[in-house]
Each structure stands twice: as C-alpha cells, then as structure tokens.
Amino acid sequence: MENMMLLSKFFDALAQSSKNRYIFVCDIQQDIWKGSKNMVEQMGLPSDIMVGGGVIWGEHIHPDDRERFIQDIADVFSGKTQMHDMVYRAKDADGEYVVCSCFGSTINDENGNPLYFVGTIDNHGIANEFDAVTGLFTKEKLLDVLRENREAKQKYNVLFIGILNFTEINNVYGYDFGNKVLKEFANHLFDYPEAEAFQAGGTKFALVSSELSFKLMKQVFEELVEYGRHGIKIDGIDVTLVLGGSYTEVVNFNVDERAVYTNGIRGLGESMKEKHGELQVFSISNLDKNHERIVLINALRNSINNGCQGFSLVFQPIVDSVNEEVKGAEALVRWSKDPFGSVPPEDFIAWLEDDPIFYDLGLWIFRTAMKLWKEIVLPKYPEISLSINVSYMQLERQNFRKDFMKIVRDLDFPVDRLFLELTEKCRFLDKNFLRNEIIFFKSNGIGAFIDDFGTGFSxxxxxxxxxxxxxxxxxxxxxxIENDERKKIVASAIIKCAKDVGVTTTVEGIESAQMRDILSDYDTAFFQGFLYSQPVSIEEYVELPLFDRKIK
Incomplete structure (x- = not known):
C-alpha cells in the first residue's frame, strides 16, 4: 500500500511539470486509466481515474481522426504493436478542437503480453512558458518579467539579439537544420547566468538583467557576435551567424513593458537592416532621438485600445488570369491620426507586429473585414472570396483559434468564401505547429495561402x-520581370512547381499589361496589382468597372 501511495505521488508530481503535457497510465487487463488532473480540467474528462478511459477519450477525438485512433489503440491492447505515436484533434472543455500529439508504449510481462500502457499527450492549443524549439522562456514570459520589474520599480537592462542571415541558412540547409541552429545558439545564452534568456519571437532573443551594467551587456553582445562569426557546427557543417542587437536601459517605471519590448524590437530591426549589425543603444529615461518613435508607438497603441480609432480597411481586387474576372480581394489596413497624418502600413505594421497589442488589432481586422464583406459584397457578388493576412504572432497565441472561430460564428460568415494569408514571419514558427494550424482551419472549411513567396518565405x-x-x-x-530573363525563368519554375503539387498561384504587383502577358504564359492562376486597381474602400470596391468589363 505504501508503495502504491508513493507511486501515486510520483505520478502527480510528474503530471504537474507542464501545463500543456498530460501523463497517462493504463492497466490494460482491467482497462483502468489514470490521467493528469490538468488533462481532466482542460479536456473536460469525468475523472482522473476512469474505467474504459480509451473509449471515453475516443469520444473527444475529432470524427475524422477517431477511426485511426481506435484502430491504433486496439493494436496496442492486442499486443500487435508496442507503441502509439499519433497526432489528432481532440475536443477540450470549451468544446473547441485542439491539436494533440500522443506518444505511448507498453510494459509487458515476462511472456511478452502487454500489462500497462503509459505515455504523454501534448496539447498544442495551450501556451507553454518554454519555447519548443529553443527551450528558452517564451516572449509571453519575457513580458511577464518586464511587468514584474516595472511593478517592483526594479531598474533593468534588456539586450535583444537577432540572427541576420537566418533566412539564408534556412533556404540552403532546410527548416529542421535551421531549428538546430536556433537551439545551439540558445544553449550558448545559458553561459550568462547573470541574465535571464528568452526567445523573443522568430529568430530574436533577449537577455534581461538587473545586475549587468551597460558596459558588461555590451561586452556580452560583442562576445556573442564573435561566437557567431567563428561559426557553430551543426551535423558536421560549420555555420557562420551574423548578429544584430539593441540595448535598452529601463529606469522609468511609467513606461509600459509592451512599449519597452516594441522599442527594443524596432531597434533590433534597425540594427539588422540599416546598421549592419551594430548595437543600437536606447535609454527609456532619456528619449531624445527616440522620442518621436515612442510617441508614435504609444499613439498607435492608444488607437487600438480605443476601439481601433483611426484604423480603416481597404480592399484590392484579385482577378482570374484567364478572363480577368474579379474572384476576390485582399483586406489591407490603414492608419491615419492627427498630428501624424497617414502613416504608411509598411512602417506601422513593422512597429506593431511584435507588440502583443497587435493581436487586438488583428481581431478587429478580422471582424471588420468579414462584416463589411458579408453586408456589402456578398449580397451583390456571392461567389467572390475574401483574403485576410494572419501573422506568426497571432497564430502562436493560445486563444487564437477560439477567438477567430468565434468571429466567424458570430457573423455567420461563409467559410468557403474566406482565405487566410500566412505572412512572411510565419516561417519562424515550428513547422509541425504551423502545419497543424493550417489543418485546423482547413478542417473548418477555411483555406490558407503562403504570402510573400519569393522573399524570406521562399x-x-x-x-x-x-x-x-x-x-x-x-x-x-x-x-x-519584363527585362530580366533570370526572373522569368525562376518565376516560371515556381509557378509550374506549385501547379504540379496542386497549389494555385497568385502574383502580386501586376503593374503593366506586358508583365501580365508574360506571367499569363506561365499559367498563373490569379493576378493582383495596380493594373487592375489600387486598394479602395469597400463602397468603391463593389462599384469597380472590373465587375463589368475586361482589362485590355
């Protein structure tokens, strides 16, 4: 009895080690299951100990995945296989389907008969404090630490580091190799125990310290630059890393942690794109040259907090390449506010995309675009589709699926008229996670496109x-492309490759009839660009001459 009680305590201790990982054990002979208490709470199970738990859990599995699950568990129980390794969708306590990956194996008696089935289930719909690729604390944890420092009025310094040449590494050696590079670099950050290390989104990292001075933090950055320059060895291949960085000293506790984060990330962007990796230094106590940007970021954040005042949507038509009939439109966001005037989207999106408040703006864009489309476009043109951009920051948020699908249901929007465009930075998400997100939306009738193909997402x-x-x-x-033979060859190859694997191609930036004619010869499916129309308001969109005639 004492041993059983001790084993039970061991089980409970292990089960509490992760928010999104569940542990289970099953007595195969008696079909008695014991699972983590967090699994009971989060997945809506009747108890942590269940008779016939496999059947009960099977009822939570998505109908499209259930038959595979039942067959695989039957093979385990019969002894046909000793291992269960499956990814499926399961209904949680809120009635939403989340992607889960389950791995288990059997413990057999001396005759090889299965006695126990033990394993883990990872719920990929729940955010974890640790990044799956690097093992570092996540961006959400970083913001929590910055907030705690602000509330405790604790002065601190934060160093952001980014890998400038990661896209090239990814393109040459592949996605999985790139993840190994990120992991190896993250491991090196543990060599600085006076600072906490975080994965700050994509290929960005952060070191936060209340102990290290600016001089020492600068020395850390210089050491990291040298470390990357001398190269790291991955799978026997020497890889050189080119780094950029930004440093922020925080001694003003009236500044929101999100503004600190956004400012640091923006500084990192300047280091990587404009300053050839040179460390950019800011002080939140002395805004001098950084004042204008901080004011603008705060104005953008205030606009979002006030119901997205100053933001509006425009729509650019997408046409069929064969007969140039309108087939849909892409929703694009704009922002204008006194005294700043109209701020180009390529500027404020870059400033906001890494700010947590961008999530709220994204939900506003989804709701507003779908509402306008359903009320104004579909009654007049019921067959055309709406495309909306989705960023990596939105996808990695714990509640994104639930929030997005709630908007779709609230508006009763026809999902067969809706597409999501995955922006360039989505490539930094874990490949399996990204695949599961696409599968989830596809299972709900919503298609997905890879946006910006040919740039970093190539x-x-x-x-x-x-x-x-x-x-x-x-x-x-x-x-x-009209005067560049190499671009013609590459564009033709990409379009043919996409068609051969059953994927349609849309080309953006069609500005001339000559460009249109060249790409038409390559069997492109759809066009988008100023040749057809600049982005216009929804009222102007439904009155475009494109709906009545072909462009010549």
Missing amino acids: ALELLLSLPVSGIKIDKSFVKG
Missing part, C-alpha cells in the same frame, strides 16, 4: 510540407 520545402491552398508571389520578386 523555401520550397514549406510548399511541399504545408497543406496550403495556394501561394502568393511577392511583387518585389517579379518587379522588372
């Missing part, structure tokens, strides 16, 4: 591994 392995409906070739990739 790895062909993503085209092969992600179950997307199509790709959108970025306008920068085809600009000047």
Whole structure:
C-alpha cells in the first residue's frame, strides 16, 4: 500500500511539470486509466481515474481522426504493436478542437503480453512558458518579467539579439537544420547566468538583467557576435551567424513593458537592416532621438485600445488570369491620426507586429473585414472570396483559434468564401505547429495561402510540407520581370512547381499589361496589382468597372 501511495505521488508530481503535457497510465487487463488532473480540467474528462478511459477519450477525438485512433489503440491492447505515436484533434472543455500529439508504449510481462500502457499527450492549443524549439522562456514570459520589474520599480537592462542571415541558412540547409541552429545558439545564452534568456519571437532573443551594467551587456553582445562569426557546427557543417542587437536601459517605471519590448524590437530591426549589425543603444529615461518613435508607438497603441480609432480597411481586387474576372480581394489596413497624418502600413505594421497589442488589432481586422464583406459584397457578388493576412504572432497565441472561430460564428460568415494569408514571419514558427494550424482551419472549411513567396518565405520545402491552398508571389520578386530573363525563368519554375503539387498561384504587383502577358504564359492562376486597381474602400470596391468589363 505504501508503495502504491508513493507511486501515486510520483505520478502527480510528474503530471504537474507542464501545463500543456498530460501523463497517462493504463492497466490494460482491467482497462483502468489514470490521467493528469490538468488533462481532466482542460479536456473536460469525468475523472482522473476512469474505467474504459480509451473509449471515453475516443469520444473527444475529432470524427475524422477517431477511426485511426481506435484502430491504433486496439493494436496496442492486442499486443500487435508496442507503441502509439499519433497526432489528432481532440475536443477540450470549451468544446473547441485542439491539436494533440500522443506518444505511448507498453510494459509487458515476462511472456511478452502487454500489462500497462503509459505515455504523454501534448496539447498544442495551450501556451507553454518554454519555447519548443529553443527551450528558452517564451516572449509571453519575457513580458511577464518586464511587468514584474516595472511593478517592483526594479531598474533593468534588456539586450535583444537577432540572427541576420537566418533566412539564408534556412533556404540552403532546410527548416529542421535551421531549428538546430536556433537551439545551439540558445544553449550558448545559458553561459550568462547573470541574465535571464528568452526567445523573443522568430529568430530574436533577449537577455534581461538587473545586475549587468551597460558596459558588461555590451561586452556580452560583442562576445556573442564573435561566437557567431567563428561559426557553430551543426551535423558536421560549420555555420557562420551574423548578429544584430539593441540595448535598452529601463529606469522609468511609467513606461509600459509592451512599449519597452516594441522599442527594443524596432531597434533590433534597425540594427539588422540599416546598421549592419551594430548595437543600437536606447535609454527609456532619456528619449531624445527616440522620442518621436515612442510617441508614435504609444499613439498607435492608444488607437487600438480605443476601439481601433483611426484604423480603416481597404480592399484590392484579385482577378482570374484567364478572363480577368474579379474572384476576390485582399483586406489591407490603414492608419491615419492627427498630428501624424497617414502613416504608411509598411512602417506601422513593422512597429506593431511584435507588440502583443497587435493581436487586438488583428481581431478587429478580422471582424471588420468579414462584416463589411458579408453586408456589402456578398449580397451583390456571392461567389467572390475574401483574403485576410494572419501573422506568426497571432497564430502562436493560445486563444487564437477560439477567438477567430468565434468571429466567424458570430457573423455567420461563409467559410468557403474566406482565405487566410500566412505572412512572411510565419516561417519562424515550428513547422509541425504551423502545419497543424493550417489543418485546423482547413478542417473548418477555411483555406490558407503562403504570402510573400519569393522573399524570406521562399523555401520550397514549406510548399511541399504545408497543406496550403495556394501561394502568393511577392511583387518585389517579379518587379522588372519584363527585362530580366533570370526572373522569368525562376518565376516560371515556381509557378509550374506549385501547379504540379496542386497549389494555385497568385502574383502580386501586376503593374503593366506586358508583365501580365508574360506571367499569363506561365499559367498563373490569379493576378493582383495596380493594373487592375489600387486598394479602395469597400463602397468603391463593389462599384469597380472590373465587375463589368475586361482589362485590355
């Protein structure tokens, strides 16, 4: 009895080690299951000890996945196989389907008969404090630490580091190799125990310290630059890392932690894109040259907090490449507010995309775009579709699926008229996670496109591994194609490759009839660009001459 009580305590201790990982054990002979208490709470199970637990859990499995699950468990119980390894969708306590990955194996008696079935279930719909690829604390944990420092009025310094050449590494060696690079670099950050290390989104990292001075933090950055320059060895291959960085000293506790984060990330962007990796230094106590940006970021954040005042949507038509009939539109966001005037989206999206408040703006865009489309466009043109961008920051949020699908249900929006465009930075998400997200939306009737194909999101392995409906070739990739034979060859190859694997192609940035004619010869499916229309309001969109005639 004492041993059983001790084993039970061991089980409970292990079960509490992770928010999103469940532990289970099953007595196969008696069909008695014991599972983690967090699994009971989060997945709506009747108890942590269940007779016939496999049947009960099977009722939570998505109907499309249930038969595979039942057959695989039957093979385990019969002794036909000793291992269960499956990814499926399961209904949680709120009635929403989340992607789960389950791994288990049997413990056999001396005759090889299965006695116990033990394993883990990872709920990928629940955010974890640790990043799956690097093992570092997540961006959400970083914000919690910054908030705690602000509330405790604790002065601190934060160093952001980014890998400038990661896209090239990914494209040359592949996605999985790139993840190993991130993991190896993250491991090196543990060499600085005076600072807490975080994965700050994508290929960005952060070190936070209340002990290290600016001089020492700068020394840390210089050491990291040298570490990357001398190269790291992955699978026998020497890889050189080119780094950029930004440093922020925080001694003003009236500044929101999100503004600190956004400012640091923006500084990192300047280091990586404009300063050739040079460390950018800011002080939140002395805003001097950084004042204008901080004011603008705060104005953007205030606009979002006030119901997205100053934000509006415009729509750019997407046409069929054969007869140039309108087939849909992409929703695009704009922002204008005194005294700033109209701020180009390429500026404020870059400032906001890494700010947690961008999530709220994203939900506003989804709701507003779908509402306008259903009320104004579909009554007049019921067959055309709406495309909306989705960023990596939105996808990795714990409640994104639930929040997005609630908007769809609230508006009763026809899902067969809705597409999501995965923006460039989505490539930094774990490939399996991204694949599962696409599968989830596809299972709900919503298609997904890879946006910005031909820029950083150009790895062909993503085209092969992600179950997307199509790709959108970025306008920068085809600009000047009329006089560039190499671009013609590459564009033709990409479009043919996409078609051969059953994926449609949309080309953005069509500005001339000559460009249109060249790409038409390559069997492109859809066009988008100023040749047809600039982005316009929803009222202007439904009155476009495109709906009545062909462009010549």
